[in-house]
Amino acid sequence: MKDIEVNELKERLDNNEEFVFIDVREEYEYEDDNLGAWNIPLAQLPYKLKELESHIDEEIVIHCRTGARSGNAKQFLENKGFKKVRNVLGGIVAYRNLEEEE
Incomplete structure (x- = not known):
């Protein structure tokens, strides 16, 4: 599935849209700053994977600091049969930069 830009993510979060949202950064990074995603x-x-299996047919949006780790996570989940996985391009760094511009 096509990756997601931070402006689309922000709009979807602002509108409280339903999707599975995962942050694949380390716990200490998550504690420093997070967007409310599920930290794995x-x-x-x-x-x-057992916990995620119930979401196999749902849209899953994954982010990290800059998009590299979440890109790896997307590929991993796709290899495990998840079809609707999207990586946040630029990660939380790009998201926070977008917020500063507004």
Whole structure:
């Protein structure tokens, strides 16, 4: 599925749209700043597949700091049969930059 730009993510969050939102950064990064996503560090993702299976047919939006780890997470989940996975391009850094511009 096509990746998502931060402006679309912000609009969807502002509108309280329904989707599974995952932050694959480490716990300490999440504690410093987060967007309210479900925190599953990238290294823990394989161990959380059972919990995620109920969302296999739902849209899943994944982010990290800049988009690299979440890109890896997207590829991993797609390889496990998840079809509607989107990576936040630029990650939380781009999201916060967008907020500063407004």
